[in-house]
Structures are given as structure tokens and as C-alpha cells.
Amino acid sequence: MLTVDGDRVATTGGDDTALAFVPPSDRAEGARLLYLGRDDDGAYLAQILGSEHHAGDADRRTDDPQGSTTGGSESYAVLREIGWQLGDRDAGLAVGALALANWHHTHSHCPRCGTATEVIDAGWVRRCPADESLHYPRTDAAVIMAITDDAGRILLGHAPQWPDGQFSVPAGFVEPGESLEAAVRREVFEETNVVVGEVTYRASQPWPFPASLMVGFVGRALAIDVRPDGEEITEARFFSADELRTAWTTGTIRLPRPTSIARSLIEEWFGEPLPEVETARRWA
Numbered sequence: 001m002l003t004v005d006g007d008r009v010a011t012t013g014g015d016d017t018a019l020a021f022v023p024p025s026d027r028a029e030g031a032r033l034l035y036l037g038r039d040d041d042g043a044y045l046a047q048i049l050g051s052e053h054h055a056g057d058a059d060r061r062t063d064d065p066q067g068s069t070t071g072g073s074e075s076y077a078v079l080r081e082i083g084w085q086l087g088d089r090d091a092g093l094a095v096g097a098l099a100l101a102n103w104h105h106t107h108s109h110c111p112r113c114g115t116a117t118e119v120i121d122a123g124w125v126r127r128c129p130a131d132e133s134l135h136y137p138r139t140d141a142a143v144i145m146a147i148t149d150d151a152g153r154i155l156l157g158h159a160p161q162w163p164d165g166q167f168s169v170p171a172g173f174v175e176p177g178e179s180l181e182a183a184v185r186r187e188v189f190e191e192t193n194v195v196v197g198e199v200t201y202r203a204s205q206p207w208p209f210p211a212s213l214m215v216g217f218v219g220r221a222l223a224i225d226v227r228p229d230g231e232e233i234t235e236a237r238f239f240s241a242d243e244l245r246t247a248w249t250t251g252t253i254r255l256p257r258p259t260s261i262a263r264s265l266i267e268e269w270f271g272e273p274l275p276e277v278e279t280a281r282r283w284a
């Protein structure tokens, strides 16, 4: 059983940190239990502690490559900071537990009648006792895309809430009634004035902060008159591979964390992992 406290998970601590698993008998008083699944080694549960540190709907970020360093117990860590140290199984368990925990925290009452709902199906459904409606965890689709021009350069932008020099690929939420491809084209045009033609799916990544699924694409720019919108994106430009390598190795720019889909899209375009640089420059 793993433990979730707000947006943090219990870890073993230290340099080789891993998820801290405890037996179900160590359940904290009042903790909510969720069933996460099983494999040949056994079943996995999560206990959700009460906390003030939830990632709420107001914090609807699509791409937070810099994450945050919060204090608190040494044996808890924000998933964004330790995710790269976890194997596939543990990363999947932690992401699922956080996504469910966030959903429970923000969906305690029936959206139809306002009655407090009860948790059923081992934490995967909430049921309204007044009108018997069932409510399921939600996932908000977001697109993230590597846009290239005819010269093979990649479009990167800087958002005002990021540290100076932090660049990433464009991203944004899918709107109601919109296809993923249309969302790619709209977001890029709104943020940078770049017109995108062909769009191709590449990969996806769950991003439970609080409930996103990042869907990654590559796209071709048809028109490259780059004009940042000045609000969501304050700086944007196309980089050639040589320009990016130089900016990266000299510390002129910062790029998303190695575990992020943003980084994998950039490195796929680059053709290889970016060279190692001083940790302080690697990400904010």
C-alpha cells in the first residue's frame, strides 16, 4: 500500500528514493483506501491522507516543466520531482493514485442535486444516494506538440510564469466539441500565430495535476510569422538543432524535465538525447 498526502507520495527518501510501501494494517486513521490493481507480486492499494496540499482545479496547468520544490516531511515527495527515479510499475501506481485522490478531493458532492456522494467500486466510482446517479473520475485531454518548419526547425515558446530562459513546446487543453488535431492547430495559432498543417500523433502521458492526459503530436508549420500572444506565451521562435544545442550547452535556455513528454518530443526532433549539462541548468 502506498500513501498519498495531497500532491505528494510517501517515499523511502535518500538519493535512490523509491515509493514507500506499507502493509494495509498500517493504514492511517481516517485515510481513504483505493484499489490500484494487481500483478504477480500481489495487489496494490493507496491510502489517501487528508491534506491541504491538493492540486485543485484552479491549478489547471498543462505543462509545468519546472515543477515546484515544496518543504514538508522528508519522506514525502512531489511526483514531478521523483518520477524519473521510479520504474514503470511504481510511476503508474503513483500517477493513478494521485489522479484518483485529486478527483475525490474535488468531487465530493453530486453535480445534479448537491447531495454528498458515497465511494463505491474500491474508489473508482462515486454514487449519489439521493438520485442514484453514478460519477466517474474525469480526465481532461490536453495536446502538446512539436511544430517544425520547412527548414526542420522546432517552435519553442516561453510562458511568463516560467523562470527566465525556460522554453518548451506549445500545449493546451482540448475544448468541448474539438478534435485533438483541431486543438493542436488552434493552440499553436492562438499562442504564436503559426499556422499548422499536417498533424501526426506520437505518444501520450498521464499528467494528474490534477487530471490531465497529455496527448503528444508532431505538426508541420504552413506559415511561420511567429507572433507570441503576449499572455500565455511571451516569447516564441523556431530553433535549428545547432541553435538549440548551443543555447542548451551554454545555459542560455532551460528545457523541460527528462521525464516529460515535452522533453521527449524535443529530443525526438533533435534526434538523440540532449547532451548532459550541469544539473543547475538542466531544468529550473
Ligand SMILES: [Zn+2]
Residues within 6 Å of the ligand: 110, 111, 112, 113, 114, 115, 128, 129, 130, 131, 132, 133
Ligand atoms: Zn444527486
